[in-house]
Amino acid sequence: MHRTLSLTARRTVAIIAATAAISIGVSACSGTPETEPVTDSSAPTAAAEATATADAMLEAQGLDGLDTRALIDTLDATALSERPEGLMASVRPDELLLTDATGAEASVPMPDDAFYVSFAPYVDTTHECYFHSLTTCVGELQGEQIDVVVTDSATGEVLVDETMTTFDNGFVGMWLPRDIEADVTVEHDGLSASTTVSTSNADDATCITTMQLA
Secondary structure (H helix, E strand, O other): OOOOOOHHHHHHHHHHHHHHHHHHHHHHHHOOOOOOOOOOOOOOOHHHHHHHHHHHHHHHOOOOOOOHHHHHHHHHOOOHHHOOOOEEEEEOOOEEEEEEOOOOEEEEEOOOOEEEEEEOOEOOOOOOOOOOEOOOOOOOOOOOEEEEEEEEOOOOOEEEEEEEEOOOOOOEEEEEEOOOEEEEEEEEOOEEEEEEEEOOOOOOOOEEOOOEOO
């Protein structure tokens, strides 16, 4: 005999059906049920894209395969007549900022334990500079021998004491420890100049063009 469901039973069946429908709908929106949404691990990250852009810029200039330190040393010491065309390379405390002829920008990170600063002592002429450009800056004393002493301001430890030859761009570059202040003295032909530099902050200068020899 066919029996008619009571009102209470019909309500119970309806609630169960509705709950099942909601569960199916939620599962369809959130991916695999009771798990985190599946992501494509092969999708390029922003960091990977930035690295690829920097690599492409450097490869175009024949500079691929160099780490940041070797890249900076190479570019700063490059003869003016051989500087790469269409590439700007600006030394910042935490990155080497690259810009190509199209205006595209990329960067490579600086070493965690070293800070690069470039000095251009002068007698008569200089230029204003704060972040050293490896591909455009030019100082007065090109290919000249200078005596350089760098001392940790806090401890008195001598970090550098040597005779250097300025690059073709008129600068000498030095890798100093991070998180210090250092006293720098330069001598040339009986003239000298001194200054203090910091390697502690994200906005510290990497280009020193204020050391007038007297």
